[in-house]
Amino acid sequence: MDTYLGSRIFWKFEKDCFVLKMRRREKRRILASYLQHIHNVADEIEQKTKQIRLYINAINELENGRWISVPFSHPVTIDTSVLDSDLKNKMKSDLESFLKSEQYYHRLGRVWKRSxxxxxxxxxxxxxxxxxxxKLLQYDIYDVDLTKVANDSDLKLLQLQTTRRSMIVVEDLDRYLYEKSTAVSLSAISNFMDGIISSCGEERVMVFTVSNKDQIDPTVLRPGRIDVHIHFPLCDFPAFKTPANSHFGAERTQAFPTS
Incomplete structure (x- = not known):
């Protein structure tokens, strides 16, 4: 027996299949939303139990596509990262809000993704x-190495081969752009971030890292292409407390005050 929106629902296993029974007068009211509810719960269970994978793009085309992957079992969490605690809490709240915001994005006519x-x-x-x-999102990681991308069209094909519920990462973006160490144009990178191809899959997060964002054309970082900017400064004393506690158990000593 199950209960949904105040109604009792019965499941029975008969002859290798499940039979769903409910009152006739309630069928029209709850059947469609109840089946969607089951689908959503199943997705949540799958996400919590799945093995995260790290994908990297290969130079030569392989039989199974351009991406090769390995299990991702990094032990780090947002809580153990060296970052201001208030900012960590804000980021966790932002990511958790994103996971629940499908209807909000669709109501605005926007693709369900965040950068x-x-x-x-x-x-x-x-x-x-x-x-x-x-780890928090339980998303696979697609780590894009732009030096292994042949041209603008190749970048589009790579993006089309990524899946929903994934995190697409480009590290050291400023180095690629400043040193021009890739065959991909600035226009292609901009379209990669928010163009029509990037809108072909939903429930995605895109992450870009740079050492100095002042070296990047402001149009690349405009609102819409980048939703959230997070500064990682050199380690100060409050940030030092996190590794000191996790590595040495140094939480409160005479030489290590709480403020």
């Missing part, structure tokens, strides 16, 4: 934070 820019010097924890985001 983030992580900027700051090398070694400040941007890559680890990306891993924590993927």
């Amino acid at each position: 983030y820019l992580l900027y700051g010097p090398s070694g400040t924890g941007k890559s680890s934070f990306i891993a924590g985001m993927a």
Whole structure:
């Protein structure tokens, strides 16, 4: 027996199939939404139990497409990342809100996706934070190496081969653009971020990292292409508390005050 919207529903297993029974007068009221409810709950269970995978783009075309993957079992979480605690809480809230906002995006006529820019010097924890985001969302990671992309059309094909419920990552975007170390044009990268191809799949998160966002054309980082900017500064004392506690258990000592 199950209960949904105040109604009792009965399931029975008969001859290798499930039979669903409910009162005739309630069928029109709840049947469609109840079946959608079952689908949503099944998706949630699958997401919580699935093995996250890390995909990287190969240079040569393979039998199973351009992406090759390995299981992703990084132990980091957003909580263990070296970032201001208030900002970590805001980011967790933002990501959790995104997971529940499908109807909101569709009501606005927008594709259900969100994009983030992580900027700051090398070694400040941007890559680890990306891993924590993927763990929180339970999304596969597609790590795009632009030096292995042949041309603008190749970038579009790579994007078409990504799946929903995934995180598409381009690290060191400023290096690619500033040094022009890729065969992909600025226009193609801009379309990759918010063009028609990027709208072909939903429930996606896009993450870009840069060391210095001032070196990037402002049109690349305009609102709509990037929803959230997150600064990763060099480690200060409040941020130092997180690794000190996790590595050494140093939480409160005379030399390590709480404020």
